[in-house]
Amino acid sequence: MPINRPTKSINDIPFSVLDLASIVQGGTPSQSFQHSIELAQLTEKLGYKRYWVAEHHNMPGIASSATSVVIGHVAAHTSTIRVGSGGIMLPNHSPLVIAEQFGTLEAMFPGRIDLGLGRAPGTDQRTAHALRGANYTSGDDFPEQLEQLQAYFEGSGPVRAIPGEGANIPIWLLGSSGFSARLSAQLGMPFAFASHFSPENTLPALELYYENFQPSNDYKEPYAMVAVNIIAADTDEEAELLATSIKQSFLNMMRNTPSQLQPPVKNLDELMSPYEKAVLEKQLGSTIIGSPSNVKKKLQSFLDETKADEIMVSTMVYDHNARLYSHQLVAEIVGK
Template sequence: MTDNKRLNDIKYSVLDLAPILEGGTAADAFKNTLDLAQHAEKWGYNRYWLAEHHNMPGIASSATSVVIGHVAAGTSSIRVGSGGIMLPNHAPLVIAEQFGTLESLFPGRIDLGLGRAPGTDQVTAYALRRERRSDGQDFPEQLDELRAYFNPELDSQYRSVKAVPGEGLNIPIWLLGSSGYSAQLAGQLGLPFSFASHFSPENTLGALKLYRRSFQPSEVLQEPYAMVGVNVIAAETDEEAEFLATSMQQQFLNLFRNNPSPLLPPVKNLENQLSEYEKMLLGSRIGSSIVGSPETIKIKLQQFLDETQADEMIVNAQIFDHKARLKSFEIVSDIFKG
């Protein structure tokens, strides 16, 4: 690990929450997702990840593996995967079969990123998990079971149950986290790790340090590989980017207020409508967001890289206007290419 990594030294990727816009539908969201993925492939992005959320009026990717198949079918070379699948919501065998199917359809292009949070509220978590009674505490055991379906040599107790398709396929498994738990587990297992700095910035450096310190070489990786999620909203000017960013800010505010909503249009003077407590909450959740003109973005991304020494960055951009969202990702790709 060196201290002089430059942006054009590392890979860059897309995290898409498949935003449902106010006045729009999930069908519109999926059209925009595929369009963004096709542009991202052209602009040199390395991977395109979709996230599992439930009971969220503004996020269309609840059936994550289905949307991954849609994106992979409409692209040709970009890696497509989950950022992530919330494993405690599912039987590991089902996920092995789903991703075995995806890898069989799109060989060498599928990633399986795993989280242990429910990706929703407690009532919805119960609706998802009522037969399993899982609260995420058995995540290491679930992970062992899942990995054994792909490679039975890892754990013989699952050999009588075969994931078809799935067994024998080499699908990269990532652990995702917003705290130290998955960071340490990923390190101990020698797996790649992705940290959710886009909504948990205060834990970023501690989790990365823990991952690297815990890392044990494995058949998967000889050295740690850390990807960091970051909100980046780019436009021609700082003022325009800050205006566009108010859609993301409103989305988080509505979560704080227990009133999740579709992605709302940007507004002027949002800060004047917030309490001091809400400003503090926003700062704690999305305080590391990088918003501005190309010049501002380049400086702040490099600073973020200097701090994290990330091997890859995965960029999220909750922007209401689809053309402005495309433009933001194009600006970011130009910056990474140098």
């Protein structure tokens, strides 16, 4: 059943960036962070609205584990683009610590910081136990943690978060299923959905959010942002070749052998079983790959389905210049 919201044009909504700070094969975290700065500066110039980095742990190909530190680094090297987390995995942290960290960021970069929150660990269970120690929770207490965090920002917590108290930082709830969709709707908060790795749940979660949204002081209507993989190049063939890097990354995670981001390969089908190929195609089902004309058509179709208010672009490409160029093409496609 189609989502009952007005249809929008890709030329009329904001576009943003999700950066996993990928470490390519043979690369280093230092190179990843330099590449993030170059991408943030380019996308700021191109008119993208926000630049988010994500918390992941124990993954050889992702350098953004200390997410707040990376946000500060990106914000310090840009001037107008909003910078934030997509997201901070709140059960890994004390709400007081996050209030202080993001209060500090907001004090350094006023009016430019977003706080996106997730309840998953952003890693495997063994690493989650290492992160959380004696305070380990399964994430079931996420609503209570969120309430505590908001109390620190409001100045009504058991102790004072300084910096943090009184900071006007937009809080987003992130999700790949219906839990955060329903919670953000109940609380009248903006919602960001991870369609880049959970395409099957995208429409059900968004429908839950839209239909159950309760107006709040900050948001009178629902506001949904959807993250999607987009890999654009001059030709469909070139884009498909570039996309084999992210496909290898997901394939390695399926095999429980996470790796650095691999170079493109021409024979990907030969490197996986028919079952693995089917699972991979399902997990990357919303990924948009192709030349500008094809990307434009697929992107508008994706927006027609989701009725999103904003699109967040994730582009895991091995070659840094090709990654920059893909974001440039997307900006041209959507009229930035």
